[in-house]
Amino acid sequence: MTEKRYKHLYGPVPSRRLGRSLGIDLVPFKVCSFDCVYCQLGRTTVHTARRDVYVPTGEILAELADKLSAKPLCDYITLAGSGEPTLHRDLGQIVSAVKELTDIPLALLTNGSLLSDPEVRSAIMRVDLVVPSLDAGDAETFAKINRPCPEITFQSVVEGLKAFRREYQGEIRLEVFLVAGINDSDSHVRKIKAIIDEIGFDHIEINTATRPPAEEYARAVDAERLHHLCKILGPNASVIAAHALPSERAGAVSRDDILAMLGRRPCTIDDVAEGLNCHRWEAAKLVGQLTEEGKIIPERRNDKDYYQIKGET
Numbered sequence: 001m002t003e004k005r006y007k008h009l010y011g012p013v014p015s016r017r018l019g020r021s022l023g024i025d026l027v028p029f030k031v032c033s034f035d036c037v038y039c040q041l042g043r044t045t046v047h048t049a050r051r052d053v054y055v056p057t058g059e060i061l062a063e064l065a066d067k068l069s070a071k072p073l074c075d076y077i078t079l080a081g082s083g084e085p086t087l088h089r090d091l092g093q094i095v096s097a098v099k100e101l102t103d104i105p106l107a108l109l110t111n112g113s114l115l116s117d118p119e120v121r122s123a124i125m126r127v128d129l130v131v132p133s134l135d136a137g138d139a140e141t142f143a144k145i146n147r148p149c150p151e152i153t154f155q156s157v158v159e160g161l162k163a164f165r166r167e168y169q170g171e172i173r174l175e176v177f178l179v180a181g182i183n184d185s186d187s188h189v190r191k192i193k194a195i196i197d198e199i200g201f202d203h204i205e206i207n208t209a210t211r212p213p214a215e216e217y218a219r220a221v222d223a224e225r226l227h228h229l230c231k232i233l234g235p236n237a238s239v240i241a242a243h244a245l246p247s248e249r250a251g252a253v254s255r256d257d258i259l260a261m262l263g264r265r266p267c268t269i270d271d272v273a274e275g276l277n278c279h280r281w282e283a284a285k286l287v288g289q290l291t292e293e294g295k296i297i298p299e300r301r302n303d304k305d306y307y308q309i310k311g312e313t
Helices: 057-069 091-101 118-123 139-146 154-167 186-199 223-233 255-262 269-275 280-292
Strands: 009-015 019-025 076-080 106-109 129-131 171-177 203-207 237-239 296-301 304-309
Touching: 009 057, 009 255, 009 269, 019 057, 057 091, 076 091, 091 106, 091 118, 118 154, 139 154, 154 171, 154 186, 171 186, 186 223, 203 223, 223 237, 255 269, 255 280, 255 296, 255 304, 269 280, 269 304, 280 296, 280 304
Parallel strands: 019 076, 076 106, 106 129, 129 171, 171 203, 203 237
Antiparallel strands: 009 019, 296 304
16 A cells, blocks of 8 residues: 655665764755755755744644554654744644654754754754754854855854753754865864864764765765864764664565655665665665656765655755
């Protein structure tokens, strides 16, 4: 039986930091306050820092209630997706509703651009895990790698992180995304570390481009150098690695499931198998069929094939 398709939910999908994650998309595709050069979803199409009800709150919550009624296997419900989730004006209402619907931990993946806003900080106080980003140690590099809206400054992002750390009692894992030739020098990473040490985070997650980025020049930092930079950032830093999932969870998957997943982000066959809870051979067979029919196309990246919907960049 084909799984029901949703407008605002996706997955569960494999996440290197969260295991199997059931995602909630709070904004339409690429509505974001940043236009990061490394973004796996491509360039930002609606570049804004304005908070609004970008998708109907009632629709989001109705879909989530329906999905949860089927008792999906997932480790986190994650506010993330196709843009910056804190741009949704009803974020606090959504967080409260999710906490009423389920005991599954709630995570937020955010670029951190709006944490300087007290309303945003208040809205996410009940989230179990917040993963903000800090990819730069100075304003010049911030502008180069994150390409923010004009009203968002490097200083406002740093001050927002400081304010949130003071007020929030839950877990904060800071993501630092490194791009070769832009922010991966020892000296620059030490600038980032100085800010991290001043604020204090539960963990630092070091990431680099593993899927095709928005800009071709946004090259991955090689593994050896990542681990070197990890040591500079200190003992509570680690390089994000693939998250192993129990093999006994394997089950059936449909072509529609795969298309829905690839409509959100490019994935390898292993990503599909892990995220959709099926055997790898089954995922490979259906991905092969969809490729032959021209519905999806592969792109070679770091010696792996990432599949995406044909015509999407």
